[in-house]
Amino acid sequence: MSPVEPSQEFAGLVAVVTGGGAGIGLAVVEELVARGAHVAALDVDPSGAPEGVLAVPCDVRDRASVDAAIATVVSELGQLDVVVNNAGISAVGTVEDLSDDDWSRVLDVNVVGIARVSAAAMPYLRRSDAAAIVNTCSIAALVGLPQRTLYAASKGAVLALTFAMATDHVGEGIRVNCVAPGTVHTGFVDRMLATFPDPVKEKAAMDARQAIGRMVTPEEVAYAVAYLASPRAGSTTGTSLEVDGGATHL
Ligand code: NAI
Secondary structure (H helix, E strand, C coil): CCCCCHHHCCCCCEEEEECCCCHHHHHHHHHHHHCCCEEEEEECCHHHCCCCCEEEECCCCCHHHHHHHHHHHHHHHCCCCEEEECCCCCCCECCCCCCHHHHHHHHHHHHHHHHHHHHHHHHHHCCCCCCEEEEECCHHHCCCCCCEHHHHHHHHHHHHHHHHHHHHHHHHCCEEEEEEECCECCHHHHHHHCCCCCHHHHHHHHHHHCCCCCCECHHHHHHHHHHHHCHHHCCCCCCEEEECCCCCCC
């Protein structure tokens, strides 16, 4: 392949980012825009999406909302090439702490949400020459973390779902990968910290979990997502890319 300017990498392509209104999703939106994509941010609260991005209200828990949002993207932007399934919520606790409602709520967003958005996007992705799905997993799927039973189970399902979807759609030219971040300092982490009796001690533990001694930045995750989503990553499918400051293997 001839050298391609990073700024041109996504030229002519349309990307959807769920949870694109804040945190990691917002950083992904900005990275893809910087590389030339037309981007739609699908979020229950898309008000944080930057100017020039199509901000579409969407709740990934609701199939009708998802179908309507994908239809809006295609009617406004003409096509769909890249889906970043990033919307996700956290849960803290051991199996004894969590209710059936907690299990339903988190799995509905973190796992079934990916299936809903991907299913709605699939007919359009089949028409693209650069089709890619990137799911947001977590190192919680790969290593035991304290008090993350439900969250870890949801992200373990994301990992398995990624490999299964990659298998089902490889023959159609649709690549499916996931990114597995370590702890990333976003509103998600601040809200989780607030549930601990000693948030300062917990934050120090979260920093120390990464061998690099600090949390991962949203921009570092976005860079990895952009790689997996890029047409230049044509041989990369059915993989999980850790962006974890060494938390999993060091
Ligand atoms: P965040 O809470 O900062 O942002 C999440 C965004 O998703 C928000 O804009 C929110 O409105 C949106 N959202 C939530 N529920 C939604 C729904 N039902 N439908 C549509 N949008 C919805 O979270 P953050 O940290 O940016 O996390 C993004 C993803 O990264 C999640 O899947 C999370 O599990 C994952 N992750 C986060 C890590 C972290 O340490 N922050 C580490 C590993 C993975």
